[in-house]
Amino acid sequence: xxxxxxxxxxxxxxxxxxxxxxxxxxxxxxxxxxxxxxxxxxxxxxxxxxxxxxxxxxxxxxxxxxxxxxxxxxxxxxxxxxxxxxxxxxxxxxxxxxxxxxxxxxxxxxxxxxxxxxxxxxxxxxxxxxxxxxxxxxxxxxxxxxxxxxxxxxxxxxxxxxxxxxxxxxxxxxxxxxxxxxxxxxxxxxxxxxxxxxxxxxxxxxxxxxxxxxxxxxxxxxxxxxxxxxxxxxxxxxxxxxxxxxxxxxxx
Numbered sequence: 001x002x003x004x005x006x007x008x009x010x011x012x013x014x015x016x017x018x019x020x021x022x023x024x025x026x027x028x029x030x031x032x033x034x035x036x037x038x039x040x041x042x043x044x045x046x047x048x049x050x051x052x053x054x055x056x057x058x059x060x061x062x063x064x065x066x067x068x069x070x071x072x073x074x075x076x077x078x079x080x081x082x083x084x085x086x087x088x089x090x091x092x093x094x095x096x097x098x099x100x101x102x103x104x105x106x107x108x109x110x111x112x113x114x115x116x117x118x119x120x121x122x123x124x125x126x127x128x129x130x131x132x133x134x135x136x137x138x139x140x141x142x143x144x145x146x147x148x149x150x151x152x153x154x155x156x157x158x159x160x161x162x163x164x165x166x167x168x169x170x171x172x173x174x175x176x177x178x179x180x181x182x183x184x185x186x187x188x189x190x191x192x193x194x195x196x197x198x199x200x201x202x203x204x205x206x207x208x209x210x211x212x213x214x215x216x217x218x219x220x221x222x223x224x225x226x227x228x229x230x231x232x233x234x235x236x237x238x239x240x241x242x243x244x245x246x247x248x249x250x251x252x
Contacts, residue, residue, distance in 0.1 A: 011048075011053055014049060026068060032047050055212060057212060077241075078236065078242065109165060110132070122231040129153060130158075131153055144205060144237075147202060153228075161181075162182060179223070190219070193215055195238075
């Protein structure tokens with residue numbers, strides 16, 4: 001075994017054996033003690049190797065049972081486009097409808113939450129300014145699709161019928177339509193995608209494994225004056241969804 005990071009060499013070998021079909025989907029792998037003896041390494045090395053393959057989505061651990069070859073999951077393309085904000089209503093529900101799925105979500109809003117420093121910076125307000133914070137779990141045909149945590153300054157919506165995103169006459173209508181109803185015109189959405197690993201809480205909510213790859217999207221809406229009116233952190237499980245961005249091309 002190489003002296004540098006021997007668990008990587010073990011992971012490479014196990015990966016090759018899995019992909020070659022030595023262990024079929026649903027098969028339990030030998031114990032880490034057996035693999036350690038086979039590879040001539042310590043148990044901690046085989047454990048790290050198996051943990052790496054769990055993160056990659058090739059294996060899954062089952063409490064009290066062992067480690068198994070994981071069944072590949074369907075991976076669906078999710079298109080994010082400027083056109084999705086022009087449809088009216090919920091962009092998520094429209095996206096799911098286009099794919100023959102029923103889009104729903106669960107949410108919890110809390111008003112008068114002091115903005116943390118990072119959120120305040122994104123919203124161009126002062127740390128501690130009051131916001132409405134809403135946590136979402138988005139579902140497609142009842143299965144988890146993505147998570148989101150949204151922040152809106154109460155200086156914009158306080159005292160209006162749309163102060164709570166999921167209550168009132170435009171409950172669930174989406175940021176653009178809700179803001180339009182109170183005379184705030186959203187003109188731009190900026191998204192910053194970053195790769196990440198699922199936390200335990202995210203894994204539990206999304207039905208994936210701790211450390212699975214996720215796409216973290218930092219999205220902020222701006223009005224016609226360039227003022228941020230909402231910002232959100234969106235988490236999409238990479239094992240199930242491929243995110244694609246659509247851009248219009250101006251004609252010459």
